[in-house]
Amino acid sequence: MVTGTGPVCDPAASLAGKSVLITGGGSGIxxxxxLGFLSAGAKVTIVQNQDGSAFCDQAEQHTGTRPHFINCDLTDVPALKRSFAQTRETQGPISVLINxxxxxxxxxxxxVSEAFWxxxxxxxxxxxxxxxxAAVADMRSIGGGSIINLSSISYMMGNAGxxxxxxxxxxxxxxxxxxxxEFGADNIRVNALIPGWVMTERQKTLWATEDAVAAHLERQAIKQVLMPQDMVGPALFLASNMSFGMTGQALVVDGGVVATG
Incomplete structure (x- = not known):
């Protein structure tokens, strides 16, 4: 009989030393x-097009561990695949991927033009x-892994704009x-993390007017704005053995705007 790995009470217990790759890991969510995965003892690579050097300095000061930064245009698939090879060489086979x-x-x-689409x-x-x-071969080689794809409640709300x-x-x-x-037989779990409106610096600069935020809070059951750090606990949960029996699921973290199930 094949049995599961079993849950642990502390995500850090199953993430310490693990190789984690986070796209866009130097800003916003x-x-x-x-920071959350570094604090849990993981080895983290950030892959993004914007320079992440200053953030890596801050992360090292905050956690005592420096993330590895790879500058990469994620729309360039060959370059994206090379970033996975570099991550493997730097910190070992990738155990957790966060898209x-x-x-x-x-x-x-x-x-909308065809080019914009x-x-x-x-x-x-x-x-x-x-x-x-690109992550599957690594995860198979180590007996499993966790992929977390960030979606958005925008499609669940039918948002315009x-x-x-x-x-x-x-x-x-x-x-x-x-x-x-497809990947379940290889002990690779794939889940979606679906945030609500999270007040990143980008959102506050471009769209989070006082009226817009007030209107959104009216829709939320919890009457507090969500911040990037509010996504850390759910992501650690999905990445760790605490969620070992969970795959193909959509975990909504939106303060209670949409209902699932």
């Missing part, structure tokens, strides 16, 4: 995740798929379910 990077640039249907799908959906593909992004986020949930079935 990704930065909070990087966090995204771009929620606002747009209307009428203004392709670019948005490339960063928001295509990069996640090929990152999953960025339809191409919303389409990609819906696609992520469908992809997650399919890959969970």
């Amino acid at each position: 990704g930065a909070a995740l990087t 966090n990077a995204a771009n929620d640039q606002r747009h209307s249907t009428e203004e 392709d670019w948005s799908q490339s960063i928001n959906l295509k990069a996640q798929f090929f990152a999953c593909q 960025y339809p191409v992004y919303v389409a990609a986020k819906a696609g992520i949930t469908g992809m997650t379910r399919s890959l969970a079935r």
Whole structure:
């Protein structure tokens, strides 16, 4: 009889020393995740297009451990795959992949060109798929792993103002379910983490007006804004043995805006 690994009470107990790759791990939600996994004793590589050197300095000061930074255009699939090879050489086979990077640039249907559609799908959906593909061999070689794909409640709410992004986020949930079935026999778990409106610096700078935030809080059951660090606990849970029997699922962390089940 094949048995599971069993849960542990502390995520750090099953994440210490593990090799973790986080796309977009140097800003916003990704930065909070990087700090959280470093604090849990994991070895973390950040893969993103923006320079992450200053954040790596801050992370090292905060946690005592420096993340490894790889500058990479995630829409360049060969370069993305090379970043996985570099991560493997630097910190060992990847045990946890967090597909966090995204771009929620606002747009209307009428203004969308074919080029914009392709670019948005490339960063928001295509990069996640090929990152999953690149991680599988590592996870098989070590007997399993955890993939966490960040989606968004935007598609569950039917939000207007960025339809191409919303389409990609819906696609992520469908992809997650399919890959969970495909990789389950290899003890590779694939789940979606679905945040609500998280007040990153980008959101506060571009869209989080006082009226917009107040209107959103009216929809939330919990009347407090969500911050990037509020995604850390759920991500640690999905990555660790605490969720060993959980795959193909969508974990919504939105303060109670949408209902699942």
